[in-house]
Amino acid sequence: MADDSHERGFRNARGRQRPDVRRSGNRSRSASRPAERRREGDPARRAAYDVMRAVERGAYANLELPRILRNAGLTGRDAAFATELTYGAIRMHGLYDPVIELAAGRPVGQIDPPVLATARLGVHQLLGMRVPPHAAASETVALARSVNGAGAAGFVNAVLRRASERSREEWVAEVTAGRERADALAVEYSHPVWVVRALRSALLGHGASDAEAVDADLVGLLAADNDPPRVSLVARPGLADVGELLEAGAEASELSPVGAVLPGGDPASIAAVRQTRAAVQDEGSQLLALALAAAHVDDVGDEGEQWLDLCAGPGGKSALLAVLAQQQGAVLFANEVSEHRTELVRSTLRAAIDAGAEVMIGTGDGRDLGQEEPDTYDRVLVDAPCTGLGALRRRPEARWRRSASDVSDLAALQRELLTSAIDATRPGGVIGYATCSPHLAETTTVVADVLGGRSDVVQEDARPLFRDARGAQVDGLGDGPSVQLWPHLHGTDAMFFALIRKTAP
Template sequence: MSSSEDRPRRDDDSRYRDAKGRQRPEVRRTGGRDRTALRPADRRRGGDPARKTAWEVSRRVAEGAYANLELPKALRHNGVDGRDAAFATELTYGAIRMRGLYDAVIEFAAGRPASQIDPPVLDTLRLGAHQILGMRVPPHAAASETVALAREVNGTGASGFVNAVLRRITERTRAEWIAEVTGGRDHLDALAVEHSHPLWIVRALRGSLLAGGAADDEHLDAALIALLAADNAPPKVSLVARPGLASVAELVDAGAEASKLSPVGATLGHGDPADIPAIRQTRAAVQDEGSQLLALAFAAADGSGAGHEEWLDLCAGPGGKAALLATLAAGQDAVLFANEVSEHRTELVRRTMAAAIDAGIEVMVGTGDGRELGSEEPDTYDRVLVDAPCTGLGALRRRPEARWRRNPGDIPTLTALQTELLNSALDAAKPGGLVGYATCSPHVAETTEVVRAVLERRDDVQAEDARGLFRDAAGQQVTDLGDGPTVQLWPHVHGTDAMFFALLRKAGGDR
């Protein structure tokens, strides 16, 4: 909210004037909120660049693009930087992330289902709703600026509709709208609307919290609400200093703050990570601290007992974990083999590995179907990591569109693939070797159930307790990792993505 010094002041003739003494348009009161009554001739004819950028990215996301890839390109193309870029980022991500709540509010204010509103207009309304209900933009400014945007991108006729809907939205507070649109719903359905998650995801997260020991019956509701809220909070920018190529101290000197969670991590409070030389040179990277801890744990486990080890990253793309593993392997006189299923993704891995390769670190990058590698190269590798394709429910805060693209029907296909990949990894591991199974999802069907099903069908594998391998920057064991032997990280507990990790050892060998 604006400070008292920024608010319009009334002069002797009872007209509002701005801080420079210029006369302001009259303001009428509606529902306890100020709303500017601008004459048509005084209204902005087009949207400002930041809002227009947010709308353009929203449209591309609606067509199948990813916000984290499209937004930087759009900001550069439109010349939006600094505070305007930060505004556009918050607006884009927030409107996409919270569309479940905003669509319910828009439907009520418009008097029609969201499905009956032209999609480009609906995107404009979501942007306006987020400014009014989710950002520190004065309601009258949010409405007038969004109407100006609608006039430019949706047309004059649609701008009148947008104006009418947003004026209705400004008449209530966020809390009042939540009460309105959740009234009469059962508890989980109300949480799904308020926190803008599909109901099936809310149910899945609830089951995961309970099954993994993250909450008991008494505290389950509070934990679920905290998790849903964490999914909607903009995540911090986490950086990793790849050992032997960069240091945490170098990142700190560039303006970051050393992580308390990851020994090789740092967090960037503001600014563009690409401005840091180590990032541009791929000696360091943007990487979630949960992913860092997972790679460190995998590397720290007792190996097969062999000397010069060979490690395999079965699903290496786009290469973040693989690049960290390559530097960790080099420090242990080991070599990493990075596999991807397509040439395109293999090339992404090579780009991510550029600094490691240039530094002479031994790493082999290749293309192949991970499901077949176990039969093609049986009993070959000392360690195999399966960072399996999954629903991505553990990274909803970073990928705002993900929650709207997945559905329960995806689960059987993914779990079948995950099971095949895990079995292939176990076949590829040497006797006595290790296999790490990881997902960026806490969904029980993709995590413990996959591991349980594989263990039940094989007599040559045993699960090991991985919790002691997760060490923070001070060398202490990370807490609240679950009942074991697997590990589950949580956004609302650890401040990381909800990464899952299981450590399996193949029977035999020298151990």
């Protein structure tokens, strides 16, 4: 007889029933007494809750989640469920909090943070995932009973019951009614309103949209920020090739000639990734490093080129530059401002160094290097610290940790770093200025301000250097001479890149 136990029992992390029953002849009964049922949430939801609370204390979800999953022994579907739940609840709470306020009849500021975290997890299951409503409610209430207490569990149950009475579309209409357009988009797509306005200006300023299309394009960009990114891999030339990644189950990238995309599974299961011959790296970052390596440099001497990564941590771009430099007979100098991040760079570059790449790794303030080593380097990358508005897909908490007031301080630092990089570059050499942000104040404005005060530099068109896997120039890079990539157009982080050549004094 076929076992029909899946029609009964408790529900697992994905809302599906599991056969937690005992059988005796044709009768079945629960494995536990009624008073003992669902006193604790399932491990996947508990892992998501623990990550959310850690993020509230300042942790980073992409670092905290793998550790908690390992400790809980979660793999496969349960790990995937916990990941989707965690990232979605953190990313989308700008929409979920107004829903919770209406369902609870009080502002979220009056709800204890641990209870609010549980409620956000439940609402995300109802409005953002494919979990059946009764499973989302029962499992989340069980979690609340375990981590928040019996009284809080009743409150969470009431909130979720109210939240389940309407569809996502109905709730969006309710919580955005009467709002100005930017505010309404900020709520619906769960971005701070200042970010919505900055991204709209960036689409126009970088030539990715015009006045007629910008509102629709902005919606596309905001929606792309909320889509979980693909796992992009880089095969570091000379250490691994794309074919090795394909044999391990990846698919070839259409955008990067050294890239691949992993449709599912753990990247660490691939030997080349474990051995740092390959790595997880956004395709936009790959293209940026390839572009700098491909730029023409004037009057190279017999001693070969010297390359500098001015802000190297944590080392992903440095590792790609190191093997590209090795292929061109150059040496790479990787500089990082903190000892901790310097150690991350050293670890990331281990395979390249073991394979013979000539790399010098040091710790120091990049703003001083131009004066300390003037007219020294042939190629310099300035991957400047920034707001990270281009990587909101990957870092769910990032949009909530930055404010508009951060931009001016970061832009001042970016100007100093770019100035130092130019000073450190010899005449005839090139500088690549990059940010993982499309914000105009961090990108074109920084470049214009620094170059406007100098007579020894010229900005060149970087677009021809961005070549896809077929060797063709990448489409949709903007009006030039700088390059701006976009999540909704290229499937990459919103990387900015400007190519600057230092001329004779």
